Amino acid sequence: MKKSSELEVKIGFSVQDLATALQELSDKDRESFIENLLVITSPEHLERIGRERRNYKEEKFVPQEEPSQKTGSIWSQQLRQGI
Numbered sequence: 001m002k003k004s005s006e007l008e009v010k011i012g013f014s015v016q017d018l019a020t021a022l023q024e025l026s027d028k029d030r031e032s033f034i035e036n037l038l039v040i041t042s043p044e045h046l047e048r049i050g051r052e053r054r055n056y057k058e059e060k061f062v063p064q065e066e067p068s069q070k071t072g073s074i075w076s077q078q079l080r081q082g083i
Contacts (some may be wrong), residue, residue: 007021022030 022033025033
């Protein structure tokens with residue numbers, strides 16, 4: 001497996017297209033996007049996803065409450081909690 005700094009992603013638009021799209025987002029949406037991207041690409045988060053998937057398959061899971069509008073996305077909640 002490649003290190004996160006060596007991660008290669010093939011997508012149908014350029015880095016400039018991505019930069020332009022990010023500039024068009026509101027400050028809040030841009031911050032949320034970047035925060036989510038950092039969280040979901042972290043090794044700890046990927047390991048947690050694997051663990052949760054295994055637990056789900058083995059029916060060893062507890063449903064999480066839906067995040068409220070005030071608390072933001074589930075990823076930002078987890079980031080704040082250090083999960």
